[in-house]
Amino acid sequence: MSIKQSISRFFGIETGSKPQIVNITRPRMLWNMLIYFLFRKFNLIKVPYKAINLMVEISTVCNFKCPSCERELYKNELGGLPKENVKLENIKKLTPILPYIYSVYLVSGLGEPFCNKEFWDIVRFFKKFKIKTGYFSNASLITEEQIKRTFDEKVNNITISIDTHIKEKYEKIKKGAEYENMLNIVKLFRKYKNERNAKNFEIGLNYIFRSDNYEDIIDFLDLAKELEVDFVLCTSLITHIESEVDKSFFVVDIENKRKIFDQTKEKAKRLNLGLKLPKLEPTWNNVCDCLWRHMSIFYDGTVCACPYFRTDRDFYYHVKDKDIVC
Numbered sequence: 001m002s003i004k005q006s007i008s009r010f011f012g013i014e015t016g017s018k019p020q021i022v023n024i025t026r027p028r029m030l031w032n033m034l035i036y037f038l039f040r041k042f043n044l045i046k047v048p049y050k051a052i053n054l055m056v057e058i059s060t061v062c063n064f065k066c067p068s069c070e071r072e073l074y075k076n077e078l079g080g081l082p083k084e085n086v087k088l089e090n091i092k093k094l095t096p097i098l099p100y101i102y103s104v105y106l107v108s109g110l111g112e113p114f115c116n117k118e119f120w121d122i123v124r125f126f127k128k129f130k131i132k133t134g135y136f137s138n139a140s141l142i143t144e145e146q147i148k149r150t151f152d153e154k155v156n157n158i159t160i161s162i163d164t165h166i167k168e169k170y171e172k173i174k175k176g177a178e179y180e181n182m183l184n185i186v187k188l189f190r191k192y193k194n195e196r197n198a199k200n201f202e203i204g205l206n207y208i209f210r211s212d213n214y215e216d217i218i219d220f221l222d223l224a225k226e227l228e229v230d231f232v233l234c235t236s237l238i239t240h241i242e243s244e245v246d247k248s249f250f251v252v253d254i255e256n257k258r259k260i261f262d263q264t265k266e267k268a269k270r271l272n273l274g275l276k277l278p279k280l281e282p283t284w285n286n287v288c289d290c291l292w293r294h295m296s297i298f299y300d301g302t303v304c305a306c307p308y309f310r311t312d313r314d315f316y317y318h319v320k321d322k323d324i325v326c
């Protein structure tokens with residue numbers, strides 16, 4: 001992990017990416033950050049500062065059909081999948097809080113950001129406020145033009161979702177994806193990063209731990225190194241529908257996980273790769289730090305502290321013997 005990433009982690013600014021010095025020259029944002037640092041450890045119910053990071057869902061449309069995606073929950077249980085591309089004019093309603101915001105990530109939740117035709121107008125709007133901006137993508141709709149545009153519009157980082165280095169498995173988890181195409185896109189990002197000498201631009205991979213891929217992470221790091229990415233951001237699968245319960249990372253034996261995590265940390269260090277691992281096991285005092293710095297804004301304007309807990313369902317199958325454990 002780089003010094004910048006360690007600083008970011010220590011102060012609880014963000015998870016995967018490094019802090020951007022150039023973006024902390026805004027007085028209201030700096031003031032907001034200072035108040036956050038002072039109060040963040042008290043876990044207040046009402047906080048005297050505004051959000052540090054925004055996750056903004058700009059589309060609920062997607063060209064993939066990943067079986068574990070939250071979209072399946074809407075189809076089966078929540079009365080139909082919303083299909084909406086958020087309009088720039090609605091995004092503009094966020095204007096009053098944007099001078100305080102440190103970073104914005106597109107997209108949290110149900111869709112693929114590149115399905116929204118106004119994607120670049122929305123990015124440009126956030127960049128007007130000098131906000132650190134990044135996007136998550138399945139990579140399939142990204143063309144060479146979009147990559148150039150990513151640099152032209154001064155996007156700070158991108159995160160491509162790849163949950164294994166094994167082609168067949170990847171194409172099953174990301175249903176609709178083509179492995180080689182995804183690899184080419186990540187390589188093209190690296191090529192342009194080098195050509196443009198964009199040292200601060202970060203390329204990340206998002207890896208979701210599941211019961212059927214958790215051992216892949218060790219060899220996956222070789223792929224990450226080969227692709228010359230800057231960080232690997234790992235989280236655990238949130239199981240949205242009952243038929244996916246056996247894919248949960250919670251069903252894996254804790255000692256197995258501990259062994260894999262130790263090897264993963266050691267290997268990432270050796271390869272000089274930025275790595276963020278999820279918590280190994282739930283504990284009674286395990287409080288998610290996102291709650292005190294993070295805000296997710298959904299396509300319909302509703303707001304939640306976490307992108308995955310937007311509905312009022314009781315639990316997301318993070319259960320053991322029918323008790324909620326996380």
Ligand SMILES: C[S@@+](CC[C@H](N)C(=O)[O-])C[C@H]1O[C@@H](n2cnc3c(N)ncnc32)[C@H](O)[C@@H]1O
Pocket residue numbers: 062068069070107108109110111112113136137138160161162206208235236237238239240
């Ligand atoms: C919902 S997607 C939206 C962006 C884009 N469509 C993509 O797949 O990258 C955002 C991130 O959530 C991850 N994700 C999808 N389903 C998940 C689940 N059930 N639990 C945890 N993360 C999940 C994806 O791998 C992706 O990295």
Ligand code: SF4
Pocket residue numbers: 062063064065066069070071109110111112138174175
């Ligand atoms: S690509 Fe992203 S949004 Fe689309 S189905 Fe897969 S996880 Fe869901």
